[in-house]
Amino acid sequence: MDFLEELKTLKEQVLFRERFTIDPEEYDNIVISGMGGSGIVGNIFSELYTKKPVIVVSDYDIPEFANDKTLFIGISYSGNTEETLSTLKQAEEAGCHIVGITSGGKLSQANHRIIKIPKGLQPRSSLGYMLMPLINSLLPVSDEERISTSQLLAKIDSDNAQLKTLAEEIGSKQQIPVVLGFSPFKWVAYRWKTQFNENSKILAFSNFFPELNHNETMPYKGTYRKDIFRFIVIGNPDNVRIKKRIEITGNITGTGFTYLPDEGQSTFEKLFALIHKGDYLTYHLAHYLNVDPTDVSLIEELKKKLGS
Protein backbone atom coordinates (compact mmCIF):
# COMPACT_ATOMS: atom_id res chain seq x y z
CA MET A 1 0.00 0.00 0.00
CA ASP A 2 1.46 3.37 -0.86
CA PHE A 3 1.43 6.19 1.66
CA LEU A 4 -1.45 8.07 0.08
CA GLU A 5 -3.61 4.94 0.22
CA GLU A 6 -2.67 4.54 3.88
CA LEU A 7 -3.77 8.08 4.65
CA LYS A 8 -7.09 7.45 2.96
CA THR A 9 -7.91 4.65 5.41
CA LEU A 10 -8.50 7.17 8.20
CA LYS A 11 -12.13 7.59 7.13
CA GLU A 12 -12.61 3.86 7.75
CA GLN A 13 -10.65 3.91 10.99
CA VAL A 14 -13.14 6.24 12.71
CA LEU A 15 -15.79 3.56 12.11
CA PHE A 16 -13.71 0.91 13.95
CA ARG A 17 -15.93 -0.73 16.56
CA GLU A 18 -13.60 -2.67 18.87
CA ARG A 19 -13.82 -1.93 22.56
CA PHE A 20 -13.12 -3.37 25.98
CA THR A 21 -15.37 -3.35 29.03
CA ILE A 22 -14.38 -2.52 32.56
CA ASP A 23 -16.55 -1.32 35.41
CA PRO A 24 -15.51 2.25 36.37
CA GLU A 25 -15.73 1.17 40.02
CA GLU A 26 -12.84 -1.20 39.47
CA TYR A 27 -10.17 1.40 38.80
CA ASP A 28 -9.15 4.77 40.21
CA ASN A 29 -6.76 5.88 37.50
CA ILE A 30 -5.50 5.01 34.02
CA VAL A 31 -1.93 4.55 32.82
CA ILE A 32 -1.49 4.54 29.04
CA SER A 33 1.88 3.41 27.75
CA GLY A 34 3.06 4.04 24.21
CA MET A 35 5.91 5.57 22.22
CA GLY A 36 5.73 7.96 19.28
CA GLY A 37 2.45 7.63 17.40
CA SER A 38 1.09 5.25 20.06
CA GLY A 39 1.92 7.60 22.92
CA ILE A 40 0.24 10.42 21.01
CA VAL A 41 -2.95 8.34 21.04
CA GLY A 42 -2.75 8.26 24.83
CA ASN A 43 -2.01 11.94 25.08
CA ILE A 44 -4.83 12.96 22.73
CA PHE A 45 -7.18 10.75 24.73
CA SER A 46 -6.01 12.31 28.01
CA GLU A 47 -7.14 15.70 26.75
CA LEU A 48 -10.63 14.43 25.93
CA TYR A 49 -11.21 12.17 28.91
CA THR A 50 -10.65 13.68 32.36
CA LYS A 51 -13.15 11.71 34.46
CA LYS A 52 -10.23 9.84 36.04
CA PRO A 53 -6.53 10.77 36.20
CA VAL A 54 -4.81 9.59 33.02
CA ILE A 55 -1.02 9.32 33.10
CA VAL A 56 0.70 8.72 29.76
CA VAL A 57 4.07 6.98 29.90
CA SER A 58 6.46 7.23 26.94
CA ASP A 59 9.36 5.56 28.68
CA TYR A 60 10.50 2.31 30.30
CA ASP A 61 8.87 2.60 33.71
CA ILE A 62 5.35 2.87 35.10
CA PRO A 63 4.61 5.19 38.05
CA GLU A 64 4.88 3.85 41.58
CA PHE A 65 1.16 4.32 42.30
CA ALA A 66 0.06 1.73 39.72
CA ASN A 67 -1.75 -1.15 41.45
CA ASP A 68 -4.88 -3.29 41.25
CA LYS A 69 -6.98 -0.12 41.03
CA THR A 70 -5.15 0.98 37.88
CA LEU A 71 -6.33 0.40 34.33
CA PHE A 72 -3.16 -0.07 32.27
CA ILE A 73 -3.48 0.30 28.50
CA GLY A 74 -0.40 -0.67 26.50
CA ILE A 75 -0.39 0.52 22.89
CA SER A 76 2.14 -0.61 20.30
CA TYR A 77 1.34 -1.04 16.63
CA SER A 78 4.07 -3.63 16.08
CA GLY A 79 3.55 -5.14 19.51
CA ASN A 80 7.32 -5.29 19.97
CA THR A 81 8.23 -1.79 21.19
CA GLU A 82 10.79 -2.37 23.94
CA GLU A 83 9.73 0.49 26.20
CA THR A 84 6.05 -0.56 26.04
CA LEU A 85 6.88 -4.21 26.76
CA SER A 86 8.97 -3.06 29.74
CA THR A 87 5.99 -1.18 31.17
CA LEU A 88 3.67 -4.13 30.44
CA LYS A 89 5.84 -6.39 32.58
CA GLN A 90 5.81 -3.88 35.40
CA ALA A 91 2.03 -3.46 35.09
CA GLU A 92 1.64 -7.23 35.42
CA GLU A 93 3.79 -7.25 38.55
CA ALA A 94 1.77 -4.37 40.00
CA GLY A 95 -1.49 -6.25 39.44
CA CYS A 96 -3.06 -3.67 37.11
CA HIS A 97 -6.09 -4.37 34.94
CA ILE A 98 -4.42 -4.71 31.55
CA VAL A 99 -5.61 -4.01 28.02
CA GLY A 100 -3.35 -4.16 24.95
CA ILE A 101 -3.92 -2.49 21.59
CA THR A 102 -1.72 -3.88 18.82
CA SER A 103 -1.59 -5.43 15.36
CA GLY A 104 0.69 -8.30 16.43
CA GLY A 105 4.05 -9.09 18.02
CA LYS A 106 4.70 -9.99 21.63
CA LEU A 107 1.96 -7.74 22.94
CA SER A 108 -0.66 -9.64 20.91
CA GLN A 109 0.43 -12.88 22.59
CA ALA A 110 0.14 -11.56 26.13
CA ASN A 111 -2.46 -13.22 28.31
CA HIS A 112 -4.69 -10.15 28.63
CA ARG A 113 -7.61 -8.48 26.89
CA ILE A 114 -5.94 -7.66 23.56
CA ILE A 115 -7.59 -5.51 20.91
CA LYS A 116 -6.23 -6.53 17.53
CA ILE A 117 -6.07 -3.84 14.90
CA PRO A 118 -5.39 -4.31 11.16
CA LYS A 119 -1.82 -4.98 10.05
CA GLY A 120 0.00 -3.52 7.06
CA LEU A 121 0.02 0.20 7.87
CA GLN A 122 2.74 2.46 9.13
CA PRO A 123 2.17 2.79 12.90
CA ARG A 124 1.58 6.54 12.48
CA SER A 125 -1.06 5.84 9.82
CA SER A 126 -3.10 3.75 12.25
CA LEU A 127 -3.88 6.49 14.77
CA GLY A 128 -7.63 5.98 14.32
CA TYR A 129 -7.43 2.23 14.91
CA MET A 130 -5.42 2.80 18.08
CA LEU A 131 -7.54 5.68 19.41
CA MET A 132 -11.04 4.38 18.66
CA PRO A 133 -10.97 1.49 21.17
CA LEU A 134 -10.27 4.03 23.94
CA ILE A 135 -13.07 6.29 22.73
CA ASN A 136 -15.50 3.40 22.16
CA SER A 137 -14.83 2.06 25.65
CA LEU A 138 -14.60 5.17 27.76
CA LEU A 139 -16.05 8.12 25.85
CA PRO A 140 -18.40 6.71 23.22
CA VAL A 141 -19.58 8.79 20.25
CA SER A 142 -22.76 8.29 18.27
CA ASP A 143 -23.03 6.53 14.93
CA GLU A 144 -24.06 9.82 13.34
CA GLU A 145 -20.91 11.48 14.57
CA ARG A 146 -18.70 8.69 13.26
CA ILE A 147 -20.36 8.86 9.86
CA SER A 148 -20.20 12.63 9.58
CA THR A 149 -16.54 12.50 10.62
CA SER A 150 -15.84 9.83 8.04
CA GLN A 151 -17.45 12.02 5.37
CA LEU A 152 -15.42 15.02 6.49
CA LEU A 153 -12.21 12.98 6.17
CA ALA A 154 -13.25 11.83 2.70
CA LYS A 155 -13.73 15.47 1.75
CA ILE A 156 -10.18 16.25 2.88
CA ASP A 157 -8.96 13.21 0.89
CA SER A 158 -10.52 14.64 -2.25
CA ASP A 159 -9.57 18.26 -1.73
CA ASN A 160 -6.34 19.23 -0.01
CA ALA A 161 -4.89 21.60 -2.61
CA GLN A 162 -4.49 24.38 -0.05
CA LEU A 163 -2.29 22.14 2.08
CA LYS A 164 -0.21 21.31 -0.99
CA THR A 165 0.35 25.01 -1.61
CA LEU A 166 1.40 25.54 2.00
CA ALA A 167 3.74 22.53 1.81
CA GLU A 168 5.41 23.99 -1.26
CA GLU A 169 5.89 27.32 0.48
CA ILE A 170 7.47 25.65 3.50
CA GLY A 171 9.68 23.47 1.32
CA SER A 172 10.79 26.13 -1.10
CA LYS A 173 11.80 28.47 1.73
CA GLN A 174 13.28 25.63 3.78
CA GLN A 175 11.22 26.67 6.77
CA ILE A 176 11.09 24.97 10.18
CA PRO A 177 7.46 24.59 11.30
CA VAL A 178 6.43 25.48 14.85
CA VAL A 179 2.92 24.12 15.30
CA LEU A 180 0.83 25.91 17.92
CA GLY A 181 -2.24 24.31 19.44
CA PHE A 182 -4.52 24.78 22.43
CA SER A 183 -6.88 22.62 24.45
CA PRO A 184 -8.29 20.11 23.52
CA PHE A 185 -5.88 19.86 20.58
CA LYS A 186 -2.51 20.48 22.22
CA TRP A 187 -1.38 17.00 21.36
CA VAL A 188 -2.64 17.31 17.80
CA ALA A 189 0.01 20.03 17.46
CA TYR A 190 2.59 17.52 18.69
CA ARG A 191 1.21 14.94 16.24
CA TRP A 192 1.81 17.44 13.39
CA LYS A 193 5.36 18.01 14.64
CA THR A 194 6.10 14.29 14.55
CA GLN A 195 4.49 13.91 11.11
CA PHE A 196 6.84 16.62 9.80
CA ASN A 197 9.72 14.67 11.37
CA GLU A 198 8.78 11.24 10.05
CA ASN A 199 7.01 11.95 6.77
CA SER A 200 8.82 15.06 5.53
CA LYS A 201 12.12 14.39 7.34
CA ILE A 202 12.44 17.96 8.58
CA LEU A 203 12.88 19.38 12.04
CA ALA A 204 9.68 20.79 13.49
CA PHE A 205 8.44 21.74 16.94
CA SER A 206 5.17 22.33 18.76
CA ASN A 207 3.82 24.32 21.66
CA PHE A 208 0.45 25.49 22.97
CA PHE A 209 -1.48 28.50 24.20
CA PRO A 210 -1.67 29.82 26.91
CA GLU A 211 1.61 28.23 28.13
CA LEU A 212 3.75 29.67 25.35
CA ASN A 213 2.69 33.17 26.38
CA HIS A 214 4.75 32.72 29.54
CA ASN A 215 8.10 32.09 27.86
CA GLU A 216 8.34 31.26 24.14
CA THR A 217 6.57 34.48 23.21
CA MET A 218 9.65 36.54 24.20
CA PRO A 219 11.79 35.64 21.15
CA TYR A 220 8.82 35.96 18.78
CA LYS A 221 9.89 39.57 18.52
CA GLY A 222 13.27 40.57 17.25
CA THR A 223 15.37 37.47 17.77
CA TYR A 224 17.88 35.95 15.39
CA ARG A 225 16.84 33.24 12.89
CA LYS A 226 13.13 33.89 13.43
CA ASP A 227 12.59 34.23 9.67
CA ILE A 228 13.35 30.57 9.01
CA PHE A 229 10.48 29.41 11.24
CA ARG A 230 6.89 29.01 10.09
CA PHE A 231 4.41 29.47 12.91
CA ILE A 232 1.24 27.53 12.24
CA VAL A 233 -1.79 27.88 14.53
CA ILE A 234 -4.11 24.89 14.22
CA GLY A 235 -7.82 25.10 14.97
CA ASN A 236 -10.31 27.78 16.00
CA PRO A 237 -10.50 28.31 19.76
CA ASP A 238 -13.84 28.22 21.56
CA ASN A 239 -12.30 29.90 24.63
CA VAL A 240 -12.46 33.68 24.08
CA ARG A 241 -9.35 34.26 26.22
CA ILE A 242 -7.33 31.91 24.02
CA LYS A 243 -8.71 33.62 20.91
CA LYS A 244 -7.61 36.98 22.26
CA ARG A 245 -4.20 35.61 23.29
CA ILE A 246 -3.50 34.38 19.77
CA GLU A 247 -4.49 37.68 18.17
CA ILE A 248 -2.52 39.82 20.62
CA THR A 249 0.54 37.57 20.45
CA GLY A 250 0.62 37.94 16.66
CA ASN A 251 0.09 41.68 16.84
CA ILE A 252 2.63 42.68 19.47
CA THR A 253 5.39 40.43 18.16
CA GLY A 254 4.80 41.01 14.47
CA THR A 255 4.55 37.28 13.90
CA GLY A 256 2.53 36.38 10.84
CA PHE A 257 0.83 33.22 12.03
CA THR A 258 -0.44 30.81 9.41
CA TYR A 259 -3.93 29.76 10.47
CA LEU A 260 -5.08 26.23 9.73
CA PRO A 261 -8.78 26.24 10.64
CA ASP A 262 -10.54 23.18 11.99
CA GLU A 263 -13.64 21.80 10.31
CA GLY A 264 -16.75 20.12 11.60
CA GLN A 265 -19.04 20.76 14.55
CA SER A 266 -18.13 18.40 17.37
CA THR A 267 -14.78 17.97 19.11
CA PHE A 268 -14.60 14.49 17.58
CA GLU A 269 -15.01 15.80 14.04
CA LYS A 270 -12.59 18.66 14.57
CA LEU A 271 -10.01 16.37 16.14
CA PHE A 272 -9.84 14.00 13.19
CA ALA A 273 -10.11 16.75 10.58
CA LEU A 274 -7.13 18.56 12.12
CA ILE A 275 -5.11 15.36 12.37
CA HIS A 276 -5.85 14.57 8.73
CA LYS A 277 -4.83 18.01 7.56
CA GLY A 278 -1.46 17.48 9.23
CA ASP A 279 -1.17 14.13 7.47
CA TYR A 280 -1.69 15.74 4.06
CA LEU A 281 0.50 18.75 4.70
CA THR A 282 3.46 16.58 5.69
CA TYR A 283 2.79 14.13 2.85
CA HIS A 284 2.79 16.92 0.27
CA LEU A 285 5.97 18.33 1.77
CA ALA A 286 7.69 14.94 1.50
CA HIS A 287 6.66 14.84 -2.14
CA TYR A 288 7.95 18.37 -2.75
CA LEU A 289 11.27 17.57 -1.06
CA ASN A 290 11.49 14.32 -2.99
CA VAL A 291 11.79 12.13 0.10
CA ASP A 292 9.90 8.90 0.74
CA PRO A 293 7.26 9.56 3.44
CA THR A 294 7.21 5.89 4.44
CA ASP A 295 10.99 5.64 4.98
CA VAL A 296 11.93 5.35 8.66
CA SER A 297 15.05 3.28 8.04
CA LEU A 298 17.08 5.40 10.46
CA ILE A 299 14.75 4.46 13.31
CA GLU A 300 14.96 0.81 12.22
CA GLU A 301 18.76 1.02 12.16
CA LEU A 302 18.72 2.45 15.66
CA LYS A 303 16.52 -0.38 16.92
CA LYS A 304 18.81 -2.93 15.32
CA LYS A 305 21.92 -1.40 16.89
CA LEU A 306 20.16 -1.34 20.24
CA GLY A 307 19.68 -5.07 19.79
CA SER A 308 15.96 -5.05 20.25
Place this chain on the structure above:
Amino acid sequence: MDFLEELKTLKEQVLFRERFTIDPEEYDNIVISGMGGSGIVGNIFSELYTKKPVIVVSDYDIPEFANDKTLFIGISYSGNTEETLSTLKQAEEAGCHIVGITSGGKLSQANHRIIKIPKGLQPRSSLGYMLMPLINSLLPVSDEERISTSQLLAKIDSDNAQLKTLAEEIGSKQQIPVVLGFSPFKWVAYRWKTQFNENSKILAFSNFFPELNHNETMPYKGTYRKDIFRFIVIGNPDNVRIKKRIEITGNITGTGFTYLPDEGQSTFEKLFALIHKGDYLTYHLAHYLNVDPTDVSLIEELKKKLGS
Protein backbone atom coordinates in the same frame (compact mmCIF):
# COMPACT_ATOMS: atom_id res chain seq x y z
CA MET B 1 18.64 43.05 42.72
CA ASP B 2 20.42 42.35 39.44
CA PHE B 3 19.91 39.09 37.61
CA LEU B 4 23.20 37.54 38.68
CA GLU B 5 22.38 38.19 42.32
CA GLU B 6 18.99 36.57 41.78
CA LEU B 7 20.62 33.46 40.35
CA LYS B 8 22.91 33.23 43.35
CA THR B 9 19.95 32.90 45.72
CA LEU B 10 19.29 29.35 44.50
CA LYS B 11 21.77 27.96 47.05
CA GLU B 12 19.60 29.52 49.79
CA GLN B 13 16.37 28.39 48.18
CA VAL B 14 17.20 24.69 48.59
CA LEU B 15 17.36 25.31 52.34
CA PHE B 16 13.79 26.73 52.38
CA ARG B 17 11.82 24.92 55.09
CA GLU B 18 8.17 25.73 54.50
CA ARG B 19 5.79 22.83 54.12
CA PHE B 20 2.17 21.85 54.44
CA THR B 21 0.72 18.76 56.09
CA ILE B 22 -1.99 16.52 54.74
CA ASP B 23 -2.70 12.90 55.57
CA PRO B 24 -2.07 10.73 52.47
CA GLU B 25 -5.32 8.91 53.26
CA GLU B 26 -7.23 12.09 52.55
CA TYR B 27 -6.47 12.33 48.85
CA ASP B 28 -6.26 9.99 45.87
CA ASN B 29 -4.57 12.26 43.39
CA ILE B 30 -2.84 15.63 43.03
CA VAL B 31 -3.55 18.44 40.61
CA ILE B 32 -0.83 21.09 40.36
CA SER B 33 -1.74 24.27 38.51
CA GLY B 34 0.83 26.75 37.27
CA MET B 35 2.00 28.56 34.14
CA GLY B 36 5.53 28.94 32.81
CA GLY B 37 8.12 28.68 35.59
CA SER B 38 5.42 27.70 38.09
CA GLY B 39 4.07 24.93 35.89
CA ILE B 40 7.62 23.65 35.43
CA VAL B 41 7.83 23.24 39.21
CA GLY B 42 4.78 20.99 39.04
CA ASN B 43 6.14 19.04 36.11
CA ILE B 44 9.57 18.52 37.68
CA PHE B 45 7.85 17.37 40.86
CA SER B 46 5.65 14.95 38.89
CA GLU B 47 8.77 13.19 37.62
CA LEU B 48 10.15 12.71 41.13
CA TYR B 49 6.95 11.84 42.96
CA THR B 50 4.84 9.05 41.50
CA LYS B 51 3.22 7.61 44.64
CA LYS B 52 -0.09 9.14 43.55
CA PRO B 53 -1.21 10.35 40.11
CA VAL B 54 -0.04 13.94 39.60
CA ILE B 55 -1.74 15.94 36.85
CA VAL B 56 -0.15 19.29 35.98
CA VAL B 57 -2.46 21.91 34.50
CA SER B 58 -1.00 24.84 32.56
CA ASP B 59 -4.33 26.16 31.36
CA TYR B 60 -7.65 27.60 32.51
CA ASP B 61 -9.50 24.44 33.53
CA ILE B 62 -9.03 21.62 36.03
CA PRO B 63 -9.85 18.02 35.07
CA GLU B 64 -13.34 16.67 35.63
CA PHE B 65 -12.19 14.07 38.19
CA ALA B 66 -11.06 16.68 40.74
CA ASN B 67 -13.13 16.35 43.94
CA ASP B 68 -12.80 16.16 47.72
CA LYS B 69 -10.21 13.40 47.32
CA THR B 70 -7.96 15.70 45.28
CA LEU B 71 -5.05 17.72 46.62
CA PHE B 72 -4.96 20.89 44.52
CA ILE B 73 -1.76 22.93 44.61
CA GLY B 74 -1.92 26.32 42.91
CA ILE B 75 1.45 27.92 42.20
CA SER B 76 1.87 31.50 41.02
CA TYR B 77 4.80 33.69 41.98
CA SER B 78 2.85 36.92 41.54
CA GLY B 79 -0.34 35.36 42.85
CA ASN B 80 -2.26 37.03 40.03
CA THR B 81 -1.81 34.65 37.07
CA GLU B 82 -5.22 34.53 35.41
CA GLU B 83 -5.10 30.88 34.36
CA THR B 84 -4.05 29.76 37.86
CA LEU B 85 -6.77 31.84 39.53
CA SER B 86 -9.32 30.32 37.13
CA THR B 87 -8.28 26.81 38.20
CA LEU B 88 -8.29 27.84 41.88
CA LYS B 89 -11.92 28.90 41.62
CA GLN B 90 -12.83 25.59 39.98
CA ALA B 91 -10.89 23.66 42.64
CA GLU B 92 -12.88 25.47 45.34
CA GLU B 93 -16.15 24.55 43.63
CA ALA B 94 -15.02 20.93 43.32
CA GLY B 95 -14.24 20.75 47.03
CA CYS B 96 -10.53 19.95 46.65
CA HIS B 97 -8.01 20.23 49.48
CA ILE B 98 -6.24 23.42 48.48
CA VAL B 99 -2.70 24.68 49.01
CA GLY B 100 -1.30 27.85 47.43
CA ILE B 101 2.34 28.74 46.87
CA THR B 102 2.91 32.41 46.11
CA SER B 103 4.73 35.59 47.05
CA GLY B 104 1.58 37.73 47.12
CA GLY B 105 -1.37 38.86 45.01
CA LYS B 106 -4.86 37.41 45.01
CA LEU B 107 -3.66 33.88 45.64
CA SER B 108 -2.03 34.97 48.93
CA GLN B 109 -5.36 36.35 50.12
CA ALA B 110 -7.30 33.16 49.43
CA ASN B 111 -8.79 31.44 52.44
CA HIS B 112 -6.62 28.33 52.22
CA ARG B 113 -3.29 26.99 53.43
CA ILE B 114 -0.97 29.48 51.69
CA ILE B 115 2.80 29.10 51.64
CA LYS B 116 4.35 32.53 51.31
CA ILE B 117 7.67 32.73 49.51
CA PRO B 118 10.05 35.72 49.37
CA LYS B 119 9.15 38.62 47.08
CA GLY B 120 11.46 40.57 44.80
CA LEU B 121 12.68 37.90 42.39
CA GLN B 122 11.78 37.13 38.82
CA PRO B 123 9.27 34.24 38.98
CA ARG B 124 11.70 32.02 37.05
CA SER B 125 14.44 32.81 39.59
CA SER B 126 12.34 31.46 42.44
CA LEU B 127 12.07 27.87 41.24
CA GLY B 128 13.64 26.58 44.47
CA TYR B 129 11.24 28.50 46.69
CA MET B 130 8.28 27.13 44.72
CA LEU B 131 9.55 23.54 44.48
CA MET B 132 10.85 23.03 48.03
CA PRO B 133 7.45 23.15 49.76
CA LEU B 134 6.32 20.25 47.55
CA ILE B 135 9.47 18.29 48.28
CA ASN B 136 9.43 19.13 52.01
CA SER B 137 5.81 18.02 52.29
CA LEU B 138 5.66 14.95 50.08
CA LEU B 139 9.18 13.73 49.35
CA PRO B 140 11.43 15.08 52.11
CA VAL B 141 15.21 15.16 51.76
CA SER B 142 17.73 15.12 54.57
CA ASP B 143 19.54 18.14 55.97
CA GLU B 144 22.81 16.72 54.70
CA GLU B 145 21.46 16.54 51.18
CA ARG B 146 20.20 20.13 51.30
CA ILE B 147 23.55 21.36 52.53
CA SER B 148 25.61 19.41 50.01
CA THR B 149 23.29 20.65 47.24
CA SER B 150 23.66 24.21 48.46
CA GLN B 151 27.45 23.82 48.36
CA LEU B 152 27.29 22.38 44.86
CA LEU B 153 25.24 25.37 43.70
CA ALA B 154 27.75 27.75 45.30
CA LYS B 155 30.50 25.99 43.37
CA ILE B 156 28.61 26.59 40.11
CA ASP B 157 28.15 30.24 41.16
CA SER B 158 31.90 30.62 41.51
CA ASP B 159 32.93 28.66 38.44
CA ASN B 160 30.81 28.63 35.31
CA ALA B 161 33.42 29.63 32.74
CA GLN B 162 32.71 26.57 30.60
CA LEU B 163 29.08 27.62 30.29
CA LYS B 164 30.17 31.10 29.28
CA THR B 165 32.29 29.62 26.50
CA LEU B 166 29.37 27.54 25.27
CA ALA B 167 27.07 30.58 25.40
CA GLU B 168 29.50 32.54 23.25
CA GLU B 169 29.66 29.72 20.71
CA ILE B 170 25.86 29.56 20.50
CA GLY B 171 25.58 33.34 20.24
CA SER B 172 28.34 33.89 17.73
CA LYS B 173 26.92 31.22 15.42
CA GLN B 174 23.34 32.32 16.03
CA GLN B 175 22.37 28.76 16.90
CA ILE B 176 18.96 27.52 18.02
CA PRO B 177 19.33 25.19 21.03
CA VAL B 178 17.46 21.90 21.18
CA VAL B 179 17.82 20.64 24.75
CA LEU B 180 17.52 16.88 25.15
CA GLY B 181 16.78 15.30 28.51
CA PHE B 182 15.62 11.98 29.91
CA SER B 183 13.90 10.76 33.05
CA PRO B 184 13.93 12.11 35.76
CA PHE B 185 15.10 15.34 34.14
CA LYS B 186 12.81 15.62 31.09
CA TRP B 187 11.30 18.76 32.48
CA VAL B 188 14.68 20.22 33.31
CA ALA B 189 15.26 20.18 29.55
CA TYR B 190 12.03 22.15 29.15
CA ARG B 191 13.19 24.54 31.91
CA TRP B 192 16.38 25.20 29.90
CA LYS B 193 14.30 25.85 26.77
CA THR B 194 12.21 28.44 28.59
CA GLN B 195 15.29 30.05 30.14
CA PHE B 196 16.74 30.49 26.63
CA ASN B 197 13.42 32.07 25.62
CA GLU B 198 13.09 34.45 28.57
CA ASN B 199 16.67 35.23 29.53
CA SER B 200 18.47 35.10 26.17
CA LYS B 201 15.43 36.00 24.03
CA ILE B 202 16.14 33.30 21.49
CA LEU B 203 14.01 30.48 20.16
CA ALA B 204 14.86 27.12 21.71
CA PHE B 205 13.17 23.75 21.98
CA SER B 206 13.37 20.60 24.08
CA ASN B 207 12.67 16.91 23.79
CA PHE B 208 13.59 13.70 25.60
CA PHE B 209 14.93 10.20 25.14
CA PRO B 210 13.58 7.61 24.38
CA GLU B 211 10.54 9.39 22.86
CA LEU B 212 12.56 11.40 20.34
CA ASN B 213 13.93 8.16 18.89
CA HIS B 214 10.47 7.44 17.54
CA ASN B 215 10.13 10.56 15.40
CA GLU B 216 12.47 13.56 15.82
CA THR B 217 15.51 11.37 15.15
CA MET B 218 14.55 11.08 11.45
CA PRO B 219 15.59 14.63 10.43
CA TYR B 220 18.76 14.46 12.56
CA LYS B 221 20.35 13.06 9.44
CA GLY B 222 20.50 14.99 6.24
CA THR B 223 17.70 17.51 6.59
CA TYR B 224 17.78 21.17 5.67
CA ARG B 225 18.73 23.82 8.26
CA LYS B 226 20.12 21.26 10.69
CA ASP B 227 23.39 23.18 10.97
CA ILE B 228 21.75 26.12 12.73
CA PHE B 229 20.59 23.94 15.63
CA ARG B 230 22.70 23.10 18.66
CA PHE B 231 21.74 19.79 20.23
CA ILE B 232 22.55 19.76 23.93
CA VAL B 233 22.17 16.57 25.99
CA ILE B 234 21.82 17.36 29.68
CA GLY B 235 22.82 14.90 32.40
CA ASN B 236 24.36 11.43 32.58
CA PRO B 237 21.80 8.62 32.32
CA ASP B 238 21.70 5.84 34.91
CA ASN B 239 19.59 3.68 32.58
CA VAL B 240 21.97 1.76 30.29
CA ARG B 241 19.37 1.60 27.50
CA ILE B 242 19.09 5.38 27.48
CA LYS B 243 22.89 5.70 27.51
CA LYS B 244 23.09 3.41 24.49
CA ARG B 245 20.28 5.27 22.71
CA ILE B 246 22.07 8.60 23.04
CA GLU B 247 25.36 7.19 21.72
CA ILE B 248 23.78 5.36 18.80
CA THR B 249 21.56 8.31 17.87
CA GLY B 250 24.62 10.56 17.68
CA ASN B 251 26.58 8.00 15.67
CA ILE B 252 24.06 7.00 13.04
CA THR B 253 22.83 10.52 12.37
CA GLY B 254 26.20 12.26 12.52
CA THR B 255 24.85 14.68 15.11
CA GLY B 256 27.54 16.15 17.31
CA PHE B 257 25.72 16.37 20.62
CA THR B 258 27.04 18.81 23.19
CA TYR B 259 27.08 16.99 26.52
CA LEU B 260 26.33 18.93 29.68
CA PRO B 261 27.10 16.50 32.50
CA ASP B 262 25.23 16.55 35.77
CA GLU B 263 27.04 16.87 39.08
CA GLY B 264 26.42 15.47 42.53
CA GLN B 265 25.41 12.07 43.82
CA SER B 266 21.69 12.10 44.55
CA THR B 267 18.81 12.91 42.22
CA PHE B 268 18.16 16.02 44.33
CA GLU B 269 21.73 17.31 43.88
CA LYS B 270 21.79 16.49 40.18
CA LEU B 271 18.40 18.13 39.63
CA PHE B 272 19.42 21.48 41.07
CA ALA B 273 22.92 21.42 39.58
CA LEU B 274 21.45 20.86 36.09
CA ILE B 275 18.87 23.59 36.58
CA HIS B 276 21.56 26.00 37.73
CA LYS B 277 23.79 25.25 34.75
CA GLY B 278 20.90 26.18 32.48
CA ASP B 279 20.46 29.42 34.43
CA TYR B 280 24.09 30.40 33.86
CA LEU B 281 24.25 29.32 30.24
CA THR B 282 21.23 31.44 29.33
CA TYR B 283 22.44 34.35 31.47
CA HIS B 284 25.82 34.37 29.74
CA LEU B 285 24.11 34.17 26.36
CA ALA B 286 21.95 37.20 27.21
CA HIS B 287 25.11 39.08 28.14
CA TYR B 288 26.84 38.04 24.91
CA LEU B 289 23.81 39.08 22.83
CA ASN B 290 23.57 42.33 24.77
CA VAL B 291 19.99 41.78 25.88
CA ASP B 292 18.62 42.30 29.38
CA PRO B 293 17.93 38.87 30.93
CA THR B 294 15.34 40.35 33.29
CA ASP B 295 13.30 42.04 30.55
CA VAL B 296 9.95 40.34 29.93
CA SER B 297 8.17 43.52 28.85
CA LEU B 298 6.57 41.75 25.90
CA ILE B 299 4.82 39.32 28.24
CA GLU B 300 3.75 42.24 30.43
CA GLU B 301 2.39 44.06 27.37
CA LEU B 302 0.43 40.97 26.42
CA LYS B 303 -1.08 40.72 29.91
CA LYS B 304 -2.04 44.38 29.80
CA LYS B 305 -3.70 44.04 26.40
CA LEU B 306 -5.55 40.99 27.66
CA GLY B 307 -6.91 43.20 30.41
CA SER B 308 -5.78 41.00 33.25
